[in-house]
Amino acid sequence: MSKVQQALAPDEIQSAQRRLDFSLLRRLWKYIRPYRRAAGVTLLLTLAAGGLNVTLPLMAKRIIDVEIARGNMTGVVHMSLLYLTVIVLAVGLDVAFNYLSAWVGQHAMHDLRLDLYRHVLGQDVVYFDRNPVGRIITRLTSDVGTLNELFATGVVSTTGDMLVLLGVVGLMLYHSLYLSMVLLLVIPIMVPAISIFRRYSRRWYLETRRHLATLNAYLQENLAGIRTVQAFNREGRNFAQFRLLNRDYREANIKTILAFAMFFPVMSLVSSGAVAGVIWVGGGQIIAGRLSGAPTLTFGELFLFIQCMQMLFSPIRTLTEKINLLQSATASSERIFKLLDTRPAIMPPVDPVPVPPLREAVRFEHVDFAYVEGEPVLRDVSFDIPRGQTIAVVGATGAGKSTLINLMTRFYDVGGGRILLDGVDLRRFDPGELRRMFAVVLQEVFLFSGTIAENLRLANPSLSDAQLWDILRQVNAHDFVAGLPGGLRAKVTERGGTFSTGQKQLLAFARALAADPQVLVLDEATANIDTETEQRIQAAIRRMLAGRTGLVIAHRLSTIQRADRILVMHRGRVRESGTHEELLQLDGLYRRLFELQYRQPPAGEVQPAGTLGGRPEP
Numbered sequence: 001m002s003k004v005q006q007a008l009a010p011d012e013i014q015s016a017q018r019r020l021d022f023s024l025l026r027r028l029w030k031y032i033r034p035y036r037r038a039a040g041v042t043l044l045l046t047l048a049a050g051g052l053n054v055t056l057p058l059m060a061k062r063i064i065d066v067e068i069a070r071g072n073m074t075g076v077v078h079m080s081l082l083y084l085t086v087i088v089l090a091v092g093l094d095v096a097f098n099y100l101s102a103w104v105g106q107h108a109m110h111d112l113r114l115d116l117y118r119h120v121l122g123q124d125v126v127y128f129d130r131n132p133v134g135r136i137i138t139r140l141t142s143d144v145g146t147l148n149e150l151f152a153t154g155v156v157s158t159t160g161d162m163l164v165l166l167g168v169v170g171l172m173l174y175h176s177l178y179l180s181m182v183l184l185l186v187i188p189i190m191v192p193a194i195s196i197f198r199r200y201s202r203r204w205y206l207e208t209r210r211h212l213a214t215l216n217a218y219l220q221e222n223l224a225g226i227r228t229v230q231a232f233n234r235e236g237r238n239f240a241q242f243r244l245l246n247r248d249y250r251e252a253n254i255k256t257i258l259a260f261a262m263f264f265p266v267m268s269l270v271s272s273g274a275v276a277g278v279i280w281v282g283g284g285q286i287i288a289g290r291l292s293g294a295p296t297l298t299f300g301e302l303f304l305f306i307q308c309m310q311m312l313f314s315p316i317r318t319l320t321e322k323i324n325l326l327q328s329a330t331a332s333s334e335r336i337f338k339l340l341d342t343r344p345a346i347m348p349p350v351d352p353v354p355v356p357p358l359r360e361a362v363r364f365e366h367v368d369f370a371y372v373e374g375e376p377v378l379r380d381v382s383f384d385i386p387r388g389q390t391i392a393v394v395g396a397t398g399a400g401k402s403t404l405i406n407l408m409t410r411f412y413d414v415g416g417g418r419i420l421l422d423g424v425d426l427r428r429f430d431p432g433e434l435r436r437m438f439a440v441v442l443q444e445v446f447l448f449s450g451t452i453a454e455n456l457r458l459a460n461p462s463l464s465d466a467q468l469w470d471i472l473r474q475v476n477a478h479d480f481v482a483g484l485p486g487g488l489r490a491k492v493t494e495r496g497g498t499f500s501t502g503q504k505q506l507l508a509f510a511r512a513l514a515a516d517p518q519v520l521v522l523d524e525a526t527a528n529i530d531t532e533t534e535q536r537i538q539a540a541i542r543r544m545l546a547g548r549t550g551l552v553i554a555h556r557l558s559t560i561q562r563a564d565r566i567l568v569m570h571r572g573r574v575r576e577s578g579t580h581e582e583l584l585q586l587d588g589l590y591r592r593l594f595e596l597q598y599r600q601p602p603a604g605e606v607q608p609a610g611t612l613g614g615r616p617e618p
């Protein structure tokens with residue numbers, strides 16, 4: 001599956017259609033709760049602003065029917081000033097409301113992001129095998145952002161809108177039942193218009209989101225792999241592909257915009273039509289009342305009615321938008337909570353045993369394992385890593401060598417058999433504490449952006465500069481680091497992009513030593529390294545392993561020869577085991593591997609930079 005396809009989880013579209021239900025709200029409340037006082041104030045603010053707004057039509061009616069009708073200029077001036085004051089007050093409340101609701105939303109989201117990230121950090125590697133990075137980032141950023149909108153503009157201000165709606169409808173019914181009937185006629189036009197709009201805007205909105213996700217995933221993958229893109233001269237084709245994705249995104253956006261472009265004018269057409277109808281009917285009523293001498297409607301009431309209608313349409317319109325917002329927020333919160341509900345398969349035991357210093361051995365006992373059910377990767381693997389000894393593992397790519405490391409450090413759990421530490425099953429330890437026993441140098445060295453010193457102090461921030469230099473000396477990286485501008489303070493870019501593979505590996509060795517592990521685990525890289533660096537690395541490995549307990553996936557002859565025992569893995573099984581000489585004598589798999597890699601012409605010569613076991617099977 002490509003990243004592009006993975007960018008949208010299948011549940012993403014599906015759950016977007018669901019309604020906000022009570023259990024989701026209850027979980028969201030947990031994040032609002034610490035700020036409930038401020039949230040309460042925002043509710044009061046929006047209710048107060050709504051209440052003030054509802055008094056406006058009443059004041060206007062009074063100005064017209066009482067002050068103007070009586071020719072009372074002072075009254076007109078006073079009432080107008082009051083009217084203005086109320087508007088200014090309402091605006092002030094609105095400003096305070098906008099600020100405070102955003103404040104509550106931002107704080108709640110800040111906490112939610114912390115929870116999410118803490119949770120993601122605790123997931124086991126199986127989770128990361130299944131979820132592309134892009135999707136996890138989306139949960140923490142854009143999904144949380146959507147929820148924030150829900151707080152900032154959604155739930156609370158809707159309460160204010162509802163108050164205005166109810167107040168205004170009440171005023172209309174109270175002042176003229178007859179004119180309210182006219183309004184009823186508009187509803188059969190408005191309701192279907194709104195529901196059609198909602199259906200299409202929703203569909204197109206989702207479409208836009210999907211296209212954007214695809215576009216992002218495409219960019220992410222191809223920018224991360226820019227060197228490969230350029231090395232294979234793929235820029236042109238790449239661009240053409242991007243052009244297509246970009247076009248799809250544009251079209252989806254334009255459709256969404258079209259829906260909005262039509263909706264609002266159509267709505268205002270309907271509402272203006274309704275106003276015209278009310279003026280028509282109401283005007284007729286006023287004239288008829290005058291002629292008959294028994295007025296049923298005043299000018300003020302007609303004005304109140306028209307003003308109410310205008311106030312009515314605006315909340316209806318925003319409520320429509322908010323229903324959409326609510327839907328996407330529901331979808332987002334479902335995805336967020338699904339992530340929060342993902343329990344890692346590897347959990348600390350209820351009563352963990354403290355990890356003791358290694359006395360005897362790490363032991364694999366009849367270990368079976370499969371990453372994917374039905375595709376066994378390790379079969380009945382048994383061996384010991386006695387304390388103070390180095391065990392080397394050789395075998396073709398895919399034989400299951402790195403998997404041994406994954407199981408020993410409990411990134412995955414064994415399928416069958418057990419791994420024991422001085423006779424105690426690994427699963428009885430706290431995984432975090434267990435991992436502190438090991439320092440693992442993986443095939444692919446991952447350096448973080450920052451400085452060299454920060455990278456070396458990963459496991460132990462309290463190491464002094466002198467200690468770091470000492471460690472660097474042990475791995476032969478001393479002069480290389482000293483030669484960098486800034487030395488230990490030299491900048492490391494993301495993933496250590498400015499260092500050579502060999503340099504990165506030396507730094508990784510130093511980082512592992514800095515952790516002062518009980519067991520050193522090396523997954524030696526097969527990278528092409530110049531002879532000088534190769535010799536440095538060999539010497540570094542030799543020194544690191546001296547007197548230490550080590551498991552080394554070995555490609556370098558020097559490491560292999562020096563190992564106390566060599567395991568030869570083939571298709572998930574340990575097929576041979578013994579010292580270099582013993583295995584050569586055995587004249588089996590090891591001898592074949594050895595001759596393939598080392599005894600090629602000129603015969604009899606050992607190539608120092610040679611590798612063993614890192615190549616695919618012929």
Ligand SMILES: Nc1ncnc2c1ncn2[C@@H]1O[C@H](COP(=O)(O)OP(=O)(O)O)[C@@H](O)[C@H]1O
Pocket residue numbers: 129371372377395396397398399400401402403404
């Ligand atoms: N995370 C994973 N998910 C599924 N299969 C995996 C995973 N990692 C490795 N494998 C598979 O397990 C087998 C052994 O892999 P590995 O232990 O990395 O081999 P080696 O280190 O000997 O080259 C390979 O077939 C590989 O494709």
Ligand SMILES: [Mg+2]
Pocket residue numbers: 401402403443523
């Ligand atoms: Mg490997």
